Amino acid sequence: GIESFCIIAMPTLFIFAIILAIRVLSLGTPNELKPDWNILNGLGYLWKPDFSLLKSAKVWLAATGQIFFTLSIGIGVILTYASYLKKGDDVTLSGLTAVSVNETAEVVLGASIIIPAAFVFFGPVAIQDIALGGAFDLGFVTMPLILNNMPLTELFGFLWFGLLFLAGVTSSVSLSQPAIAFLEDEFDISRKKAVIIFGGITFLLCNAVIFFLKNGVVDELDFWGGTFCLVLFATIEVILFGWIFGINKAWEEVHHGADMRIPAIYKYIIKYVTPLFLIIVLTTWFLQEWLPIIKMSGVDPA
Secondary structure, three states, rough: OOOHHHHHHHHHHHHHHHHHHHHHHOOOOOOOOOOOOHHHHHHHHHOOOOOHHOOOOOHHHHHHHHHHOOOOOOOOOHHHHHOOOOOOOOOOHHHHHHHHHHHHHHHHHHHHHHHHOOOHHHHHHHHHHHHHHHHHHHHHHHHHHHHOOOOOHHHHHHHHHHHHHHHHHHHHHHHHHHHHHHHHHHOOOHHHHHHHHHHHHHHHHHHHHOOHHHHHHHHHHHHHHHHHHHHHHHHHHHHHHHOEEEHHHHHHOOOOOOOOOOHHHHHHHHHHHHHHHHHHHHHHHHHHHHHHHHHHOOOOOO
């Protein structure tokens, strides 16, 4: 059932994103009194690089966490799904396909929808406040306001919230699977009972998100669960994979049953570059962001 749902949901997700992206890219200049508030400037606002931000570990951590979250790296999802594979299944080609399609849909198309549209309707000043409002405000507050300024509001509203719904459900399925599998294996209970237990615990924990939304609970959970911990756990995983399990055995395992070979340079990237990069990002973030908080730098002594 899960496999059938995902097979149907993912192409639908991709189609919804393409339709919305085309509509946003064809907005032009909706407000003639504000000629600078046009889609080209909106794309420029989104994609024009600010190289000074490369000095911020917070930016590197957020970017790394986003990639890891969207590819389910650093959590038990990939490990759990891998347990259902046959020994001869091609993980190289399927991995390349999943990464390519996923990043195209979620990063390129997703980012090309909401930020340029917000720029067109609210301008360059207001969009900075919108971005600081957090992920929830972007999806559920800002985007409906944008849709209300577009023709065929009901149609594009359906597509947008359908996009969010499918993205949320498919992510929820993958995120819940490791916990359910753990309950089944470790406590020797049926899948139905494991799902009921997991659903009950999840319902109780989600109440904090609902009742304390205004206090920033979603953003806190998103950062610690969806960014920091993903990078931390991925760092541990890549060290285990490349150093403890051994890169030579790992390389052989990756190519078992594969129809294509990964360039040999990635053997050294996985073993040396990736763990070093992640350790530098985490260490620099700790020094730049967390250490001043621990020391209470700039806080009034009173």
